[in-house]
Amino acid sequence: MKIVLAKTMGYCGGVSRALDLAEEAIAYATEHALPVYSLGKLIHNPQVIASLAERGMSIIEHPEGYEPGVLVVRAHGISDMLRKEFIDAGFLLFDATCPVVRHNLSNIAHWAKTRPILIIGHKGHPEVLAMQGVHVGGKPIKSFLITNAEETSSLIDRPYAVFVQTTFDQVLLEEIRGSLEAFHHVVYVNEICPSSISRRMAALDLARQCDAALVIGGKQSANTKALAELVSNEGKKAYHIEDSTEIPVEAFSYGTLGILAGASTPSSIIEEVVQTLQRSKT
Template sequence: MSATIRVAEHAGACYGVNRALELARRCALEHEEPVHTLGPLIHNPIVVEELAEQGVGLSQSLDEIDRGSVIIRSHGVVPQVIEDAQARGLSVVDATCPYVKKVHKAASNLVHEGYDLIIVGESGHPEVEGIVGHAEGKAHVVASPQDLDGLTLGKRVGVVVQTTQTAANLSAVVAALAPLVSELRVVNTICAATSERQRAAASLASEADIMIVVGGKNSGNTRRLAQICHVACPKTHHIEDAAELDRSWFDGARLIGITAGASTPQAHIERVVSAIEHMTAQS
C-alpha cells in the first residue's frame, strides 16, 4: 500500500510574510536605485536568496546602504532605525508585520501607563529587540518561568508576548508571575496564524508515522512547530528544502504529514510534496 501524504490544514506563509514579500518584490520592480532589506526580510534563507536574484539585496546595517530604498523586515525594528534611515536620505519601505505593530503599541501603552513590562519571547530575536525598543528599553525579556527568578518587579506588571510564542509558554509565565504582583495586565499578542499552525501541526502529528516540517532553521516559529510535532511523532524532520529529504525516512510509513512555518511560501511546500511523491512512488 502506497503512503498517504497530507499537508496540515494550516501551514506555510502567513499574511504578514506574504505582505512583506509583495512589498519587497514590488519595490525592486518599481525602483531603479538599489533596494536592500535591513537584515533578512523573513527567517528563510532560500527566500532571501530568491529575493537577491530579483534585485533585493541584503544589508546588515544602514552603514552598508548609501542610497536607494531600505525595506524594514517583517519582524520590525526599534523606532530609531527608521528615523536614522530617513535622516540619511533613504526611502523607507516598512514591511513590519501588522500583528507585530500591535505588540509595539501594546508594549508602549503599558510602559506609559506605569506598568513594569515583561516580554515573553526569545532574547536577541529581531522581533523582541524591536518590541524592547518601542518600550523605550524599559522591559524584561523572559523565555520561561525560570527567567523570572531574580527580577525586581513593581506591584503593577504588564505582559506582552512575541507573536510566534506558544500559548502554553505564555500561560506558564503568567501563572508563575501572578503570585508575585498585586496587579497583572496581560495582552495576548500571539498571532492567530501561529496558533492555527501549531494546533494543525499537533493534530496531524498525532496521526502521522513521519512528519516533515518545512522552513528556515533560523525561524523561531518553524522550530517550535518541529518541537510540537516531535512530541506526538518522534520521526519528525525539520528541513529547509526538498533536497534535504532522505528516501529512507519514509520506509514503512503509511501517513506522511507535512507542515511549514509562517515564513515558508506555498511553492516551497509544493516542492517538498512533489519530491516525497516521487520518492515513495519508487519504493
C-alpha cells in the same frame, strides 16, 4: 506510505504582505535608479532571499556605510531608534511591519506609561528587538526580557504589562506563565496572531494523525522550530527540513507521514517535497 498535509501551512498574511512590498520596493528602486535593501533577512527562507538578492536586494542591519536607497522593513518591525537612523541617513522606508506586530508595538508604548513592560521572547530575535526598542516621548522604554521560566526568579514582583513574541514556543510560554502566577497584578495585553494559532492547531491535529512529520522551513525560522517542537511534544518524530533535498531516508519507513510548513515557506517548496515523496513511493 500515506502522506497527510496540515490544514494550514505556508505563508502567513504578514509574510505575503512583506513579499508584495518587496516587489514594489524593487520596482520603485529600479525606476529611480536607487539601491534597494531589506532590514535583515526579509523572511527565513534561503531560496527566497537568494531570489531577491539576484534582483538587487541587499541585506543590511544599519545605514552606516551604505548609499541611501529604498529599505524594506520586514514583518518583525524595527526599533524606533533604528527607524530614525535610516530616515536621517536619507533612506526611503517601505514598512512591511505586520499589523499584528505593529499593534503590539503601539500597545507597548501605551502601557509603558503606567506599567513596567515584561517581554517574553527569544533574545536577539528581530521582533523582540523592535519591542525592546519602542520609544515614548523620544526616549527608549525600560523593559525586561524573559526567555525561560527560570529567569522569572530574578524579577521583582511588579505590576508588569506582558508582551509575547508572536512566534514564541507555546509550551515554553505556558511554563513562564506558570512561574508568573506568583506575581501580583500582571496583565497579558499583547495581540495574539490568529495565523500562528491556526497553524499550531493544524500541527497538533496533524501530529495526532501521523507517525512522523516533515516540518518544512528555514533553519532560523522561530515559528518552524516551534511547529517541530509541538509535533515532538506529541510524541511523534519531527524532521525539520528546508527543502526536498533534505528529506531523510527514514521518512519513507513510516506508515503515515505528516507534512507541515512554517509561515515563511513558499508553496513551491512544499509542493516539491510532496512530489518528491510521491515519486519515491511509486
